[in-house]
Amino acid sequence: MRLLLLFRKELHESRKSLLVYLLTIFLVLLVQEMIGEISAQMSGFQYVTSGYGNLFPGFLLLGGFIVTGLLFAQDMFSRIGQHNWLMLPATALEKFLAKALASAFFYPIALTGVFIISSLVIEGITALLFGSPFDIFNPFDASTGLLMLHYLVIQSVFLLGATLFRKVHFVKTVLSAASIAVIMSIIGGVFMRIVFAPYFTDMFVLDISFTGDMPDAPVLFRGLWVYMQILYWAVLPVFCWITSYIRVKEVQSTDAVS
Amino acid sequence: MIHMKEIWFQYGRKPLFSRLQLDIPPGSIYGLLGMNGAGKTTLLKMISGQLFPLSGTADVLGFDPVKRDVRMLRDLYHLPEEFLLPRMRGENYVSIYAPFYPKFDQNAMEEYCREFGISLDQKLNELSYGQKKKFLLSFGLASNTSLLILDEPTNGLDIPSKSQFRRTVAAAMTEERTFIISTHQVRDMENLIDPIVIVQDGTIVFNSPLDAVSQRFSMQIEAEKPSDGEAVHSEKVPGGWMTVRDRRADEAETSVDLEMLFNTVVSNPQAFHHMGGAL
Numbered sequence: 228m229r230l231l232l233l234f235r236k237e238l239h240e241s242r243k244s245l246l247v248y249l250l251t252i253f254l255v256l257l258v259q260e261m262i263g264e265i266s267a268q269m270s271g272f273q274y275v276t277s278g279y280g281n282l283f284p285g286f287l288l289l290g291g292f293i294v295t296g297l298l299f300a301q302d303m304f305s306r307i308g309q310h311n312w313l314m315l316p317a318t319a320l321e322k323f324l325a326k327a328l329a330s331a332f333f334y335p336i337a338l339t340g341v342f343i344i345s346s347l348v349i350e351g352i353t354a355l356l357f358g359s360p361f362d363i364f365n366p367f368d369a370s371t372g373l374l375m376l377h378y379l380v381i382q383s384v385f386l387l388g389a390t391l392f393r394k395v396h397f398v399k400t401v402l403s404a405a406s407i408a409v410i411m412s413i414i415g416g417v418f419m420r421i422v423f424a425p426y427f428t429d430m431f432v433l434d435i436s437f438t439g440d441m442p443d444a445p446v447l448f449r450g451l452w453v454y455m456q457i458l459y460w461a462v463l464p465v466f467c468w469i470t471s472y473i474r475v476k477e478v479q480s481t482d483a484v485s
Numbered sequence: 486m487i488h489m490k491e492i493w494f495q496y497g498r499k500p501l502f503s504r505l506q507l508d509i510p511p512g513s514i515y516g517l518l519g520m521n522g523a524g525k526t527t528l529l530k531m532i533s534g535q536l537f538p539l540s541g542t543a544d545v546l547g548f549d550p551v552k553r554d555v556r557m558l559r560d561l562y563h564l565p566e567e568f569l570l571p572r573m574r575g576e577n578y579v580s581i582y583a584p585f586y587p588k589f590d591q592n593a594m595e596e597y598c599r600e601f602g603i604s605l606d607q608k609l610n611e612l613s614y615g616q617k618k619k620f621l622l623s624f625g626l627a628s629n630t631s632l633l634i635l636d637e638p639t640n641g642l643d644i645p646s647k648s649q650f651r652r653t654v655a656a657a658m659t660e661e662r663t664f665i666i667s668t669h670q671v672r673d674m675e676n677l678i679d680p681i682v683i684v685q686d687g688t689i690v691f692n693s694p695l696d697a698v699s700q701r702f703s704m705q706i707e708a709e710k711p712s713d714g715e716a717v718h719s720e721k722v723p724g725g726w727m728t729v730r731d732r733r734a735d736e737a738e739t740s741v742d743l744e745m746l747f748n749t750v751v752s753n754p755q756a757f758h759h760m761g762g763a764l
Binding site: 307 | 530533535536558559561567568569572573577581585586
């Protein structure tokens with residue numbers, strides 16, 4: 228019940244920003260489709276393929292990560308703003324979930340809805356103006372599903388960044404994740420070079436196919452690949468969510484750390 | 486209602502509270518006084534669970550404030566000196582935040598707002614600082630929490646609002662409720678706050694009801710400056726010297742001037758060791 232109250236509060240307090248964001252998405256889609264239709268008309272093509280599917284990943288990933296990065300900026304790290312949030316009669320878990328679930332699930336669902344509705348309206352307009360056929364945004368394909376799953380995993384990293392960094396959350400998270408990725412790559416590379424030395428045909432050339440279930444790869448390598456998959460799909464998001472929650476639970480008034 | 490024992494707190498390497506002791510029973514409007522930087526706001530934030538002590542034990546409404554238990558939070562309202570209100574109408578704020586407080590009284594909220602001259606259909610971001618404070622004060626009083634913490638509540642209020650504040654808070658007081666009012670504006674709080682807690686250099690140097698002060702000390706204006714050691718404290722005021730002395734048994738009790746009491750305690754905390762101080 229309190230979680231629903233918190234959702235309502237979050238939604239109400241950010242409704243204006245959300246409206247501006249949704250309107251921006253609609254306008255970007257409208258401009259893109261209109262330019263596409265006008266270009267098609269001028270160049271003599273009868274049909275032009277809609278580009279909703281091309282823009283969706285950008286809004287989902289970039290937009291979603293920026294939104295996630297800003298989730299706790301005011302409530303956790305603003306000296307004046309944090310008071311209301313800390314004193315709100317709800318558990319730390321409820322306060323955390325109200326934001327984290329909104330970013331992880333509500334945002335992609337709402338974005339999908341906005342894309343579908345926008346495409347319906349825009350296709351109606353282009354059909355009236357140019358007589359072009361309806362080609363609305365279709366989120367129900369395998370690639371969009373996989374994209375959503377990747378979003379859920381990477382979103383958890385930005386969630387952690389949002390609770391970890393006091394300012395410039397998005398940029399700091401990107402830089403930190405990139406730094407960790409580089410370090411891990413170097414360690415992984417050295418590890419691979421040593422453990423799989425017989426499979427290297429040159430100093431840095433590995434003679435193993437990375438496609439499918441890697442039938443030619445040694446058992447150890449295939450096992451490693453499975454572990455990497457588990458690490459990415461299960462361990463990483465769970466680790467990030469739990470660590471973020473602990474950060475939220477332990478947050479204190481900024482006075483104590485300023 | 487509030488028990489704090491051996492509390493240690495520090496900012497960076499500089500200790501603010503060391504072995505702080507504080508006991509506040511229910512049913513009073515406590516006045517928390519102290520000089521700038523004495524630690525009043527920090528103490529209030531520790532009571533409400535926004536700051537965690539490094540060591541020591543605290544019990545607020547039967548809970549450890551560090552855990553910020555929902556049962557504690559919904560029975561505690563803390564109005565800070567600086568605050569941020571969301572961009573919405575007052576009635577929307579009430580509809581969103583009131584359900585978190587089970588004892589919230591909508592009729593009382595409307596009544597308090599009427600008394601303070603605030604309209605609930607006004608946009609909160611268009612209100613002045615003083616009006617916002619009156620809105621939050623109305624909300625805090627209407628929440629009917631057992632513990633109400635007010636940090637400098639009369640800052641930014643106009644003169645009629647200060648009088649209204651005293652009347653409203655006094656009327657809202659019950660035996661089950663406790664108010665802790667931190668203030669520098671002791672004149673605004675005269676005849677309202679009692680007992681008084683004074684914090685100095687991270688220590689509670691005074692924690693006593695005012696009648697205990699008037700029984701023990703006399704405060705009056707004298708023509709001549711008392712000689713050294715003759716009085717507990719004296720200072721020049723228009724018309725003579727306001728002097729605080731140990732009251733003789735046959736002497737009538739005098740009323741307590743809060744500003745004078747504060748100055749006396751701060752200048753001579755040893756004299757109040759027996760009045761709740763932890764020297």
